[in-house]
Amino acid sequence: MESKKRPSRRKFLTSGAAVAGLAGAAVRSASGQTPVSSPANTPAPAPAALARAAAEKRLKDLIAYGERSPFVTSLREPADGRPSPDAFGLTFHVVTPLGESVGSITPSSLHYVAAHRGFYVPNIDPKEHRLMIHGMVDRPLIFTVDEIKRLPSITRVHFLECIGNRSRPAHKTVAQTHGMTSCSEWTGVLLSVLLKEAGVQSGASWIVSEGAEEIKGASSVPLAKAMDDCLVCYGMNGEPVRPQQGFPLRLIVPGFEGIYQTKYLRRIKVVDRYYMTYNDYGHLQKDPKVVALTEQLGPKSVITFPSAGQQLPGPGFYEISALAWSGAGAVRRLEISTDGGRSWKDAELRTPAYRMAHTRFALPWTWDGKACELMSRCTDELGTVQPTRAQVAKYWNEPFGPGYRVKGADNTVQMWQVASDGSVHNGNV
Amino acid sequence: MGTSRLLMLVMILGASVSAQSPTYHLGRTPTAEEVRAWDIAISPTGKELPPGRGTAKEGAELYVDRGCRTCHGPTGAGGKAPTLIVTKGAPTNPGTMPGMDMGIMAPGLMAVSAPYATVMWDYINRGMPLGREGTLTPNEVYALTAFLLYKNDVIKSEDEVLDAQNLPKIQMPNRDGYPGHPEWKHGEPRLRNYP
Numbered sequence: 001m002e003s004k005k006r007p008s009r010r011k012f013l014t015s016g017a018a019v020a021g022l023a024g025a026a027v028r029s030a031s032g033q034t035p036v037s038s039p040a041n042t043p044a045p046a047p048a049a050l051a052r053a054a055a056e057k058r059l060k061d062l063i064a065y066g067e068r069s070p071f072v073t074s075l076r077e078p079a080d081g082r083p084s085p086d087a088f089g090l091t092f093h094v095v096t097p098l099g100e101s102v103g104s105i106t107p108s109s110l111h112y113v114a115a116h117r118g119f120y121v122p123n124i125d126p127k128e129h130r131l132m133i134h135g136m137v138d139r140p141l142i143f144t145v146d147e148i149k150r151l152p153s154i155t156r157v158h159f160l161e162c163i164g165n166r167s168r169p170a171h172k173t174v175a176q177t178h179g180m181t182s183c184s185e186w187t188g189v190l191l192s193v194l195l196k197e198a199g200v201q202s203g204a205s206w207i208v209s210e211g212a213e214e215i216k217g218a219s220s221v222p223l224a225k226a227m228d229d230c231l232v233c234y235g236m237n238g239e240p241v242r243p244q245q246g247f248p249l250r251l252i253v254p255g256f257e258g259i260y261q262t263k264y265l266r267r268i269k270v271v272d273r274y275y276m277t278y279n280d281y282g283h284l285q286k287d288p289k290v291v292a293l294t295e296q297l298g299p300k301s302v303i304t305f306p307s308a309g310q311q312l313p314g315p316g317f318y319e320i321s322a323l324a325w326s327g328a329g330a331v332r333r334l335e336i337s338t339d340g341g342r343s344w345k346d347a348e349l350r351t352p353a354y355r356m357a358h359t360r361f362a363l364p365w366t367w368d369g370k371a372c373e374l375m376s377r378c379t380d381e382l383g384t385v386q387p388t389r390a391q392v393a394k395y396w397n398e399p400f401g402p403g404y405r406v407k408g409a410d411n412t413v414q415m416w417q418v419a420s421d422g423s424v425h426n427g428n429v
Numbered sequence: 430m431g432t433s434r435l436l437m438l439v440m441i442l443g444a445s446v447s448a449q450s451p452t453y454h455l456g457r458t459p460t461a462e463e464v465r466a467w468d469i470a471i472s473p474t475g476k477e478l479p480p481g482r483g484t485a486k487e488g489a490e491l492y493v494d495r496g497c498r499t500c501h502g503p504t505g506a507g508g509k510a511p512t513l514i515v516t517k518g519a520p521t522n523p524g525t526m527p528g529m530d531m532g533i534m535a536p537g538l539m540a541v542s543a544p545y546a547t548v549m550w551d552y553i554n555r556g557m558p559l560g561r562e563g564t565l566t567p568n569e570v571y572a573l574t575a576f577l578l579y580k581n582d583v584i585k586s587e588d589e590v591l592d593a594q595n596l597p598k599i600q601m602p603n604r605d606g607y608p609g610h611p612e613w614k615h616g617e618p619r620l621r622n623y624p
Contacts, residue, residue: 087509088500088559117536117556133456134464141456142463151453197451208470215556218470222613229615267467274610275470278552281543282534288608292620295613328618382616387624395624 074100076110079164079180080171090118091244093162095179098304098323104157104351104358106182108242114162114180114258115217116279122213122264126240126248129212131194131232135269138199145248149234151189156231157357159183159325161297162258163283166410167428169403174307177414177426181300181325183358184245186252187235192227195270200227204270208277209251212266218277219260221253222295223270229254232265255296255327255356257409259283285408293408297327299386300411301334301361301378312422315369319362322347326380327356333379334361340373340415341388347376355381367418373427374416388413389428402429471551475597478550481567485587488576491569496558501537505580510559511537514580540581544607546599549574571596 046054078084079093086092093114096106106112126145134140165180173179195207200223207226210218221230231252233241241247246263253260259279274280285291301324306312320338324331330353335344347361361376377386389412393400396407406412415427459467471477492498498508505514515538534542539549554570556562565573575591578584583601584591591599611620 120560132459132463132467134459134468139451140459140464142459143456147455150455193453197453197456199451210470214560214562216469216562218555222610224615225613269468269470271472273472273474274607276473276543276545276548276607277470278548278556281539281548281552282536284534284542284544284606286606286608288611289620289623291608292611293623295610296619298619298623329616382618384618385624391624395622 074110076112076179077175079112079114079162080168080176084113084118086118088118089120091115091121092118093164093180095175096182097175098179098181098302099174099307099310101304101323102321102360104183104323104360105237106184106358108184108237108239108245111182111184111242111245112160112162112180113244114164115263116259116282117215117217119213119215119217121243123243124212124248124264129248129264129266131249131265132267133194133198133270134267135207135271136201136204137195137270138201139197141194141198143194145234148189148194148232148249151193153187154190154231155185155187155235156254157183157185157352157354158231158252158254159356159358160252160258160261161300161325161409163294163409166406167412167414167426169426169429171308171426171428173309174302174304174414177308177428178302180258181358183325184236185238186231186233186250188231188233188249188252191230191232191251191268194232194268195227198270200270203272206271206274208267208269208271208275209260209262209265210267210269211246211262211264213264215278216266217262217279218275219262219279220271220275220277221251221256221260225253225256226268255329257283257294257297260295287407290408297325297409298411299326299328299331299378299380299384300324301331301376301386302414303336303374303376303416306374306418306424307416308424308426310424312367312418312424314422315367318365318367320347320365320374321350321360321362322376323358324361324376324378324386325356325358326378326382326384328384329355329381330357331359331378332381332383334359335377335379336361336363337375337377338365338372341375341413344377369420371420372418374418375413377413386411386413469551469555471547471554473545473547473597475547475593478547478593478596479567480593481571482590482592483568483570483572483575484590485572485575485579485584487568488572488574488579489587491572492576495565495569495573497573500559505577511535513537513540513577515541540577540583540601542603542606544601544603544605546574546578546583546596546601549577550596 074097076094084092096112131143161181167177171177233250249265251262251265303322305321324334334347336347337344347363350360350362353359379385390400417425417427500510501513502508506512571591
């Protein structure tokens with residue numbers, strides 16, 4: 001049985017190192033620098049023919065599979081509080097460098113990565129992988145990945161966001177405050193198509209979705225959502241889903257928090273209750289109102305330029321650029337304030353406004369060189385407006401002050417402070 | 430009456446057949462053995478629990494033999510891995526992860542924080558030991574669950590036998606900790622009147 005097959009971690013790490021080595025070599029060659037090495041371990045100079053062959057191979061590799069410019073240096077970094085890899089070698093949360101993002105699609109290599117326990121990225125052979133649909137269905141079914149690909153396909157742009165994505169005063173960049181969200185074009189089959197093939201029985205109310213990785217991460221998803229717009233994806237940004245993102249199959253639950261987006265999807269069990277899996281337990285909340293704030297994500301936006309850690313070279317024209325998204329549907333409006341929220345201007349749409357997708361907005365702006373405070377707030381298709389932290393505190397009837405902690409998923413307004421020297425800082429306290 | 434009931438039955442059957450018949454006829458029927466092997470998500474009712482039994486006393490030995498103590502510490506605390514056993518007055522290492530400060534549950538402390546003991550059985554069975562997941566037998570999972578419940582004062586005797594019948598019935602300290610989910614509906618805000 002394929003589930004028993006354990007990917008060879010060593011093999012995976014080795015091939016990863018080989019790829020990293022190749023990238024390093026390519027960068028050196030492209031930037032015209034010579035590799036740095038100490039005299040002690042410098043090998044005898046390779047014959048010119050060997051060097052030529054190596055250079056030729058590098059060129060062929062790059063022609064076959066392109067790379068970004070060596071001058072482009074955006075990288076993911078571990079999310080706060082825990083290194084990735086951690087003490088056990090588990091891949092843990094890393095954030096997308098949103099400050100350098102353009103448009104609305106996150107490059108797959110920079111998509112944030114998260115897993116509730118941390119995980120060893122499995123090396124799954126798609127020919128061996130299976131998806132089982134069973135439980136409260138008339139016809140339990142097992143699909144191969146090729147069979148899933150024969151079904152009517154659908155392609156949609158959707159963001160993902162981790163529930164832990166929240167701005168803290170210690171954060172120095174927009175990657176740190178907001179980088180646990182990313183957006184991709186996902187291709188796959190509607191989960192409802194698979195569930196209809198199996199025939200959902202009356203009385204069913206939830207599904208349990210489960211992955212094939214070492215921990216077999218599982219989450220409970222409401223059946224109504226499963227039948228509405230969930231996707232079983234094999235494609236991401238025009239290519240197979242990347243291993244860190246769930247290759248060969250990933251469940252996308254549009255607009256729901258990240259933990260529902262089951263990677264390495266191997267099983268859907270149709271059930272009649274919330275199953276309280278380990279993932280579900282991890283996100284357990286006592287207050288039903290907070291529970292409601294941890295499933296479908298609210299409207300949220302952030303200015304990515306100018307944002308904390310960036311530097312404006314001087315007064316003059318800039319375009320303030322922001323991303324907005326909502327778990328309830330499309331973003332209809334984004335407003336930007338340059339005076340700390342006293343006045344707001346409508347920003348212009350810069351990308352298509354898809355449902356449950358990052359949407360880029362911009363506002364032409366001439367900076368006068370004085371200290372100012374930049375904020376953005378969005379409104380989604382339901383008319384819900386992104387709240388400030390003070391508004392949230394008022395809703396809960398709690399005192400608002402420095403260090404106030406928003407319950408559930410935090411979709412509150414972020415403020416950036418632009419100093420008169422052009423440096424930009426986190427204005428959330 | 431008999432005729433109208435029969436007619437209704439025919440109508441219901443007809444409707445369900447037309448609504449639920451497959452369209453694409455892809456995929457195959459899994460064998461009973463395949464379903465049994467994959468069906469590892471344990472409901473709070475415990476209906477997926479396999480036969481088996483174990484006590485805390487047996488679990489204490491397994492905690493050493495299966496290597497749990499290497500990562501979680503000799504007392505269930507103080508290791509590199511999350512704290513499993515709460516000792517009064519001793520510091521706990523819940524393991525840090527993004528979101529902990531908004532109430533993400535301590536990953537190791539299911540004996541204290543999970544509403545149902547099935548969550549522990551399920552997790553130990555699917556997720557432990559790290560790197561050798563899926564190698565514990567059902568008896569061993571029952572015994573390790575019993576050990577952690579006993580050490581956290583949830584069950585009172587180290588000789589109490591846990592099995593598929595009594596494990597789901599254990600009164601966990603946080604039994605009422607799950608309030609239920611509001612019904613999700615397409616096109617509705619997550620929480621009415623939330624700003």
